[in-house]
Amino acid sequence: MTPVRAPFEIGGQSVPAGSRRTVDIPVSVLSDHTPVTLSAHVIHGRRAGPTIFVTAGIHGDEVIGAEIVRRLLTMKALGSLRGTLIAIPIVNAFGFLNQSRYLPDRRDLNRCFPGSAKGSLAARLADLLMREVVARSDLGIDLHSAAIHRTNLPQIRVTKGDKEALRLAHVFGAPVILQSTERDGSLRAAASDLGVNVLLFEAGEALRFDELAVRAGVAGVLRVLHTLGMVGSRGVPKPRGKSMLLKSSRWLRAPQGGLLRVFRDTGDVVSKGELLAAVSDPFGEVERDVVASIDGIIVGRAVMPIVNEGDAIFHIAQTASVERAEDTLQVLRTDLEGDPIFDEDEII
Template sequence: MVTRAAFEIGGASIAPGTRRTVDIPVSVLADHTPVAMSAHVIHGRREGPTVFVSAGVHGDEVIGVEIVRRILTLPNLKNLKGTLICVPVVNAFGLLNHSRYLPDRRDLNRCFPGSDKGSLASRLADIFMTEIVEKCDLGIDLHSAAIHRTNLPQIRISSGNSTTKKLAHVFGAPVVLQSSLREGSLRQAAKDMGVDVLLYEAGEALRFDELYIRAGVLGVLRVLHHLGMIGAKGIAKAKSDPLFCGASRWIRATQGGLLRTFKSEGDVVEEGDVLAAVSDPFGQVEHNIIAPISGVIIGRAVMPIVNEGDAIYHIATVKSTDDPEDTVDTLSTQLEDMPLFYEDEII
């Protein structure tokens, strides 16, 4: 058997059949504290794809950090084929400050591919592209909604890519949303480099949601198994195909006040349904928020204090022929019945 070459990353050399955490220097704080982007590399003895799993591009989106942490504890990775690069915290600055942004007030996911001579965000983006993305065949980027919002577990892909569409179905989240690529996003920069990226969205910033964490862990394992990198033991197939959604729309408050929601993420709504009500503090003025389209709610606001124009509900239009309500219920029940993905779990 031909021995694989060592995997080179961040100035470190990872021998086949070993795993190691590599600290890739990013910057130095004003008080001389060094900041690094830590990547845990599992370099299998046998050939296979190279895949990265990243989280914390937005520092307050901690659900992805927990998903990566749990994945790294699993015995499924022991005989991995290929190479897996896990970066649980891309934006360490944001994580430490409980913030979506970097100290230069920039959104990292609008700064790719970056530049080694640009702003702090641009430099971090450049490091991630050159040290991680450039070495990979596929990426899975883990996100949550922004602060005071929550998302139904979903995979976002761009149109016209049969590979990511197939992998999105394999992942098994309740919804696959076809969304356009944004200039400066990781997905756009990776595509320009020839690397496909699945974007997983679930939950709320600065919060854990157990079911949504399980969905993320299991989805990543399903993709790794589909690629032939790990065995099938303990990896349940999704009991229902995900809902394929071709478009989505945010429904906004037409007045400020106190928000009372009547529908939640995962609910299927029809055009004309009352989704929520916004009232003034005296109860004298009340305005209903009506669904302008039919679809499935994939995101919503959780902050009860709203201003005019605030995004309240994110509704996706369903292209699938399956019953949307049955699909969401089936996949939710499957997640509830799964064993917990803790360090001492048995898979």
């Protein structure tokens, strides 16, 4: 007879094996005496396995992650979960309520890790997340979108040279994998110092839902859980294509201020010298072209039609073969648009 697993302890509460519960961990009290909590939904399986956290809303205006977590928690595959899943749809409740990237003290939470129990509001929230969630986990998946007025192609970011993170990034199955350095103060960097890998998922734009981005996120998390032996294969989609690993990227910036007309979109494969956009003054007297400086894939772009000189317009990841990139991305686009996981009546 298999011994019963011990309850999972978090926030001073116990979640028995074979159960799921939303645990509200006190964070602070607003100036009007409204309490604020870090709300984590814990699924503690009957059988042993890894402990994985999925976080969203570290930046309060990045709402796509909250929808990914919501859909994830409706999936039937989680009913027989091995191990433990900690899902937090909104880390930065302060920013979420204000539709802002930041906390009330104007700090970026993702530059305040590992935090401090006696520091600023952002530092205290970062410290709480590290102690209660990250330190108890074997792996994390952190969900983000582009900043306000920008949008991103679904992508996973990993640290160069981290073979295990790269393996899991390919399992996730986003169209693009980008190698990027860990930023000081980020959740990914602080978790790495504890020996916990974090996959950073970027997709869509702030304050907006993007259906394909949400699908990519839900499918990717399920694939990782399946690979780690936490869920079975039923309902877990297999990508028909392989993610493209891209080792470098650069931003193209507005050559002048004015009105921006964009001719290419995220996910488009472009060639060096190709016309991507034009910036004109409001009178139509002066117009400057924006052309691709490298062969690559547009993995992010500005969505506002008004720009100042030097504003970032296109984020292009370099590729060695335009033709191969186009073929690969077409397969992955088709995969997301017709993903069988979303043909089932599992999502409310």
